[in-house]
Amino acid sequence: MPTYHYRCKNCEYDFTEQQSFSDDPITVCPKCGEEQVHKVYSSVPVKFKGHGFYRTDRGGSSSSSEK
Template sequence: MPTYHYRCKNCGYDFTQEQSFEDSALTVCPNCHEEQLRKVFSAVPIEFKGKGFYRTDHSSK
């Protein structure tokens, strides 16, 4: 199940929540109860391991 990061624009409360893909995004802050909650998006780290990922690598035949 995916984990989403939320932050309230009103009080700054910051938390993560596990939600299904079918669930609607949360909008009400559990701390101050205002509708100022927004998802926080960040870059996902990607790590390439093994041969063949770079132009200078040669794949085995």
Template sequence: MPTYHYRCKNCGHDFTRMQSFSDAPITVCPQCGESQVHKVYSVGGITFRGSGFYRTDKNS
């Protein structure tokens, strides 16, 4: 199950929840009770595989 990061615009509370893809997004802050919550998106990791990505690779 994916983990989602949320932040409340009202109080600034950050929290994460494990949710299924079919679950509705969380809209109410568990700390202040306001409906000012939004998902926080971040960049995933990058993996370079194969040759040609580094200076030390030889061009064959």
């Protein structure tokens, strides 16, 4: 199950919740009870592994295929 990060606009309380994709997003703050909660989105780290991501990673010999 994915974990989502939430923040309350009213009291600035940060919390995370594990929810199914089909669950509705949380809107009520568990700390202050106000309906001011929104999801916080952050960048996802990307790590490239393997061959094919750089010019030098092409298959075969570069001297015989380039002229």
